[in-house]
Amino acid sequence: MAKATVHVTLKNGVLDPQGKAIQHALETLGFSGINGVRQGKYIELDLAETDSEKTQSAVTDMCEKLLANTVIETYRIEVSE
Amino acid sequence: MAKATVHVTLKNGVLDPQGKAIQHALETLGFSGINGVRQGKYIELDLAETDSEKTQSAVTDMCEKLLANTVIETYRIEVSE
Amino acid sequence: MKSAVIVFPGSNCDRDIAVTLEKVTGQAPAMVWHRDSTLPEGLGLIAVPGGFSYGDYLRSGAMAANSPIIADVKKKAEAGVLTLGICNGFQVLTECGLLPGALIRNRDLKFVCRDVNLSVERTDTAFTGKYTGGQVIRIPVAHHDGNYFADNETLDRLESNGHVAFRYCNDNGKVADEANPNGSARNIAGVFNETRTVLGLMPHPERLADERLGGQDGVPMFESLLEQLS
Amino acid sequence: MTIENASITADDIASHGLTEDEYQLALDILGGREPNMVELGIFSVMWSEHCSYKSSKKWLKTLPTEAPWVICGPGENAGVVDIGYGLAAIFKMESHNHPSFIEPFQGAATGVGGILRDVFTMGARPVANLNALRFGAIDHPKTKHLVAGVVGGIGSYGNCVGVPTVGGEVNFDPAYNGNILVNAMTVGLADQNRIFYSAASGPGNPVIYVGSKTGRDGIHGATMASAEFDEDTEEKRPTVQVGDPFTEKLLIEACLELMATDTIVAIQDMGAAGLTCSSFEMCSKGGTGIELDLDAVPIREEGMTPYEIMLSESQERMLMVLQPGKEHIAQAIFEKWELDFAIVGHVTDTGRMVLKKGGASVADMPIDPLAEASPEYDRPWVPTEKAEVVPSDSVKHGDWTESLKKLIGAPDLASRRWVWEQYDHMVMGDTVQRPGGDAAVVRIHGSERGLAITSDCTPRYVKADPFEGGKQAVAETFRNLTATGARPLAVTDNLNFGNPEKPPIMGQLVEAVKGIGAACTALDTPVVSGNVSLYNETDGQPILPTPTIGAIGIIDSLDNTATVAFKGDGDAVLLVGGPDDISGGWLGQSLYLRELHGVEMGAPPPVDLFQERKVGDAVRGLIQNGDIDTCHDVSDGGVAIALTEMALSGDIGVTIDIGADVSAPWLFGEDQGRYIITCIADRLTTVTSTFENEGILVRQIGTTGGDSISFTGDASIGLSTLRDFHEGWFPDYMAA
Ligand SMILES: Nc1ncnc2c1ncn2[C@@H]1O[C@H](COP(=O)(O)OP(=O)(O)O)[C@@H](O)[C@H]1O
């Protein structure tokens, strides 16, 4: 059993309406000194595969095919037991 | 300048329609051995504050007030320089 | 005109586009289930409808773009069969690479359903031939993720090659920020592919193609297609 | 029998919301045996206020429920009405108040999901959603967050399933600070010969479960919905359910596809108290029994106990009884739509509910005795004291243009565009009148006929006089439907009140129901479905009594309808109906008194039901004849607000001339039973004589034209100013 986590974040330069809205809302709530907020996705996968290299490559494949839109997003994969 | 990252995930037992749909879609794409998928949010904050304890407590406050919906979600904070 | 409407789980404007296609062209489209692997032969038009395919979960259009039928949609579209993606259909066409750019969350994060004005950017295409140059049309939008994004290089290329189909504008045709319902780059509401045989747009021309519903500005698009194909 | 005795404690009984007497009754029903926890849970939910209507039943029975066009009245999942040409309209309204206060987005979303299921369970394709919302004071710290969440949740669910959200209401009042109201209504269309009911029959017939898997969602939701809030309510939060509109959309399509085959014997959605309520009610109605194998129930989480499985409120699930041997047909359809499908048991002739897990019996209880013993209380009640009528000179009236500006931008009167633009109100391609008018009009697909739909209630009237307020709520739906040209057919009611154990609150309920009954009888719009939500109190502070009425009407030809917008310049503007006194104007409980003078006082305007019917029928007749196409009823804010709404909607002004001086009571009084219509000069005689022949008051009060609201010989105020106030309030409030 392996657990893989994937962080999908917007590429630099891609507009992030959600991040901007969060920053604005935080400022309205009285928080100051916020230089920037970016929002991404965090995906946890429970996999039957135990070989971590195979997991890594399968998850990369999942990211390329579905989990990330590489026109606007990048991803980062971590595999643990 | 501190950077804080926040992971917001659904509490255990709370239905995750997105995770369910992602798992289903991955299976349709031919990936097998997926026992479960959960989707959460990943938020990066750039903050002017340099004291990491103060940052930690400010971000906790942000999570309670805005970033997480504590009725159904939990959050995890990491602070770095 | 023989046409097909692709139906995904969660499509919900499939019937709306079918009704309009039948009304304008006199022929009911084939409804094609996403799990089929081939489209009917002899199609003039492939329509990818609006809705929430797969609930818009993960990213709007992402899961639908991986449906079995999409391989054949791509093949036929690349071979020149006219292909129209409306709203969620536009999102699907960008996700599967038939159109450039991406549709991200609306600028103010809210779903928006209302009539908007569009300027028709060119009338020498199979989709827009029945509009007049510089015409301003009124068409509804209804979406959460309609904020068109592409990098500047892509946007410049789209503009210089005349691949922008529609822009959000004021009553008088002025392309202005206050007329932009979702924050789309350069007010872009719809784009063509390189050969102008694939069109994706966020507004719903099929929703104002019936006087009972308050307008007919969507009709010329379908009449253009009909003329082109008959 | 292997049922283990669980040694129920007094605490268990109390935490399940049962009284000592009710528990004794439970022991009797089980033949003296103690229930185990599963059974106790089942007693608890079946006898909860939510499922048993124990406080309201006595009074609900007094409502008129029949008419030649009523196919199915209260008692099924939704009401069914004959709308001609072999079609039926199926509709109901339901509350999701408590969950929406705890988690506004998901609470409201799952409320929409629940009411949709009530309607498509009966074989109808949902064609329209409405939502009647009440929030606390605008300056209460929670209000904005609740508004944003509730509207977001309703939109997210309705937009995704692809059913247009076409109407509703939004009000603000401090009485809702701790208990907001989210009442959702769905209207569907079905073939009259394909309507599905819930009575389980045919011992041996398979029972199947379809939709989503069962998780630990909302366990005890039904009992929670029947309890007053207190400080620990926040602790109950983990029971919140998350809606999955995508699965619901698939469920709609799959169920409708299955319904087109001849396989279903009975069907029931799993709503409050999930599997328990649904299986119990199906058998109780069918006079049968049921045996369920809980190991067969699709489960989302590991280690779920029978108690959890039976009481889970996971959403997007249905229970069906099929004809024997037809399981494969259903299975193929549900697999096509990628939904869970399981055969979980069968119908029996034992009259008992038997639950098995791991081969052992985990519950075994009789159905009829439990259902029949469902408590019915005749709770003590006291009538609401009647308030004095407020004389029109009781306050000092200021400049009318200032008053109008303030009122048209007041929280309860400002445009709701901010709300309905977040709802897809056009999907399905049949929305003929969009939100913003009196009633929404949805074309009956493929025809030239339409359904008009509205929801109304004026809680401040109901509080001041529950009987008149109950009448008024029904009368306003009648007027809103009539104003489009529709013939009102039937209503659904959603009775939201405080704690019925308090005689004054019970009195509000009783008198409001009497008022609703009187109005429904007089206007010939029977009650065909409804819902009761009680205990809407926090720390002893009750909500305003809010009996929301949802109503539908039929438009026989979409060629002859009316909208509120002024259509052209120079048209005569007529005020029709109401009491015969031009200088009067009913100020008691008016928004004018509340917003401009800061007082809420007096008796609310009375409703003359005989007159109401007569005026409505005459107005409708003219619309149906094509004599007029512009009509708006006069309600909150009086004549001045109605005129302003008509002018803003058509972007055409009006000059008022009543041969008398401007008077605030005339402008802002809220006398009932009135409409404003316009007509072109050619038709003026026909139109006025139609009313005069019926003895109905009709008076030309002005002429359309220009770009302001003006009074002959007096001040005027520009439409663009009024528009800024009217359209500005909601977005400004939400952005601040
Ligand atoms: N929550 C809502 N959702 C959709 N439409 C709404 C909502 N609230 C109000 N509306 C629409 O706004 C218009 C004005 O509402 P209201 O003032 O309650 O009308 P009326 O006084 O005619 O009953 C109506 O068309 C109504 O359907």
Ligand SMILES: [Mg+2]
């Ligand atoms: Mg009205």
